[in-house]
Amino acid sequence: MSAEPADGRTIAQEVAWARELSLGGLFIALGIIIPIGFHALGGGRLGPVFLPMYLPVLVCAMLVSPGTAAAVGLLTPVLSSALTGMPPVLPALPLMAAELAAMGAVASVLHRRLGLPALLATPLTLVVGRAVLGLAVALAVNLLPAELPPPMRSPALYLIGATVTALPGLALQMLAVPAVAALAERDRAGVASGNSDAGT
Amino acid sequence: MLAHDLLDAWAHLRSPVHRLDARVKLVCACALVIALLATPVARPGLLAAWAALLLAIAGASQLPARWIAGRLALLAPFLLLGTIALPLLPPADAADARQVLGLIVSAQAALLWLNVGGKCLLALLAATLLTGTTASAELLRAAGALGLPRTLTALTGFALTYLGVLGAEGGRMIVARRARGRVRGLGRNLRVAASMAATLMARTVERGERVALAMVARGYRGRMPALDAGPAPAGQIVLGAAFVAACAALLWAGVRA
Numbered sequence: 001m002s003a004e005p006a007d008g009r010t011i012a013q014e015v016a017w018a019r020e021l022s023l024g025g026l027f028i029a030l031g032i033i034i035p036i037g038f039h040a041l042g043g044g045r046l047g048p049v050f051l052p053m054y055l056p057v058l059v060c061a062m063l064v065s066p067g068t069a070a071a072v073g074l075l076t077p078v079l080s081s082a083l084t085g086m087p088p089v090l091p092a093l094p095l096m097a098a099e100l101a102a103m104g105a106v107a108s109v110l111h112r113r114l115g116l117p118a119l120l121a122t123p124l125t126l127v128v129g130r131a132v133l134g135l136a137v138a139l140a141v142n143l144l145p146a147e148l149p150p151p152m153r154s155p156a157l158y159l160i161g162a163t164v165t166a167l168p169g170l171a172l173q174m175l176a177v178p179a180v181a182a183l184a185e186r187d188r189a190g191v192a193s194g195n196s197d198a199g200t
Numbered sequence: 201m202l203a204h205d206l207l208d209a210w211a212h213l214r215s216p217v218h219r220l221d222a223r224v225k226l227v228c229a230c231a232l233v234i235a236l237l238a239t240p241v242a243r244p245g246l247l248a249a250w251a252a253l254l255l256a257i258a259g260a261s262q263l264p265a266r267w268i269a270g271r272l273a274l275l276a277p278f279l280l281l282g283t284i285a286l287p288l289l290p291p292a293d294a295a296d297a298r299q300v301l302g303l304i305v306s307a308q309a310a311l312l313w314l315n316v317g318g319k320c321l322l323a324l325l326a327a328t329l330l331t332g333t334t335a336s337a338e339l340l341r342a343a344g345a346l347g348l349p350r351t352l353t354a355l356t357g358f359a360l361t362y363l364g365v366l367g368a369e370g371g372r373m374i375v376a377r378r379a380r381g382r383v384r385g386l387g388r389n390l391r392v393a394a395s396m397a398a399t400l401m402a403r404t405v406e407r408g409e410r411v412a413l414a415m416v417a418r419g420y421r422g423r424m425p426a427l428d429a430g431p432a433p434a435g436q437i438v439l440g441a442a443f444v445a446a447c448a449a450l451l452w453a454g455v456r457a
Contacts, residue, residue, distance in 0.1 A: 011416070015412060015413065018412035018420050019412035021358060021412075022358060022409075022411035023409075025361070025362060026359075026408045029358075029359045029365075034400070037396075068355075071355055075352065085320075088278050088324075
């Protein structure tokens with residue numbers, strides 16, 4: 001068997017790309033399932049507090065390339081909204097899609113391209129995510145009618161409110177993402193070295 | 201069970217909506233959602249027109265009303281929380297203040313909330329009708345044929361395929377947790393939920409690695425197979441174009457009125 005099959009890709013590259021797709025797809029599915037569990041537990045109140053959709057997207061970003069991570073960040077809220085209604089199509093879906101796509105790409109660049117440890121890459125990614133959320137809200141506010149009460153027209157107020165509400169979730173991401181990513185990378189090394197039986 | 205409930209549960213029916221080509225349905229649904237989102241806040245009548253159109257399609261689709269209502273009920277917590285928060289917003293001025301059930305609310309904020317809540321509900325209804333009347337594989341094929349990048353269709357395909365597998369795995373973990381005894385208190389429940397989520401993610405990585413090796417072993421060569429289908433029937437293309445034009449005309453007329 002040739003080590004360099006069709007269109008110049010090596011077998012290692014094929015395995016790597018297959019791994020990107022399978023991991024990306026599986027983590028999108030997790031990004032739909034985990035929030036359902038949180039909503040079942042807290043009746044919709046726990047989502048904005050614990051940000052359960054962010055967890056699989058960030059962990060996935062630590063394991064795949066920036067392009068795939070951005071696609072996972074974009075598709076997870078879109079598919080979840082289409083299948084479960086959460087996040088609602090307005091106003092949360094466009095804001096979350098922009099934030100998660102940016103966070104996915106940034107986390108992957110920081111951890112996989114620049115070699116930053118997940119413990120450092122995660123808080124930096126969360127800061128970038130909040131900045132992107134602020135920009136998206138500032139853009140969205142321009143579409144609102146001018147007669148609305150001032151609190152509804154202030155992107156800064158929205159961003160502060162959303163960030164304060166999500167403080168437990170942001171802390172959870174900072175603790176959980178590096179731990180799960182380390183666990184996943186250890187398991188991945190185990191599977192790659194043939195410790196698990198192949199199959200689906 | 202989860203995947204079956206969310207996808208393909210009623211895709212086998214033979215209603216006129218089910219028989220439409222998936223590409224035509226996808227284009228029509230996208231056009232309808234875009235028109236819905238473009239509806240100005242000050243036009244609640246236009247929102248009612250979109251609701252009537254969607255209800256007519258729901259009737260023609262022969263999907264069980266209870267199933268549709270169950271899907272729409274997923275939005276109930278969001279709508280409830282937004283409604284409860286409405287009196288917390290102070291009115292912009294005296295002319296904006298309205299008294300509802302003894303509470304002072306901002307009329308503009310109430311109108312905006314009605315608009316946002318209505319749009320969310322109708323967009324979910326459109327998505328429910330699309331996924332309820334079309335098999336997920338057909339939808340992916342349609343998205344691919346309409347030019348969505350192959351990476352996105354491949355990722356979506358994987359996600360839909362493994363939604364049921366991971367949902368079942370999560371369900372087994374919940375059963376195992378219950379079998380070990382009842383956990384009381386939100387804090388403890390959250391701790392258990394967090395550790396379950398972490399375990400599920402670690403297992404997902406293992407599964408992803410195995411899936412990738414299995415893909416390569418079965419002949420995957422760095423490209424997902426093309427999902428192109430034959431051309432859609434001409435009559436259905438005309439019907440789809442007429443629907444998109446009607447949406448645009450209704451939006452234009454509603455905005456101008």
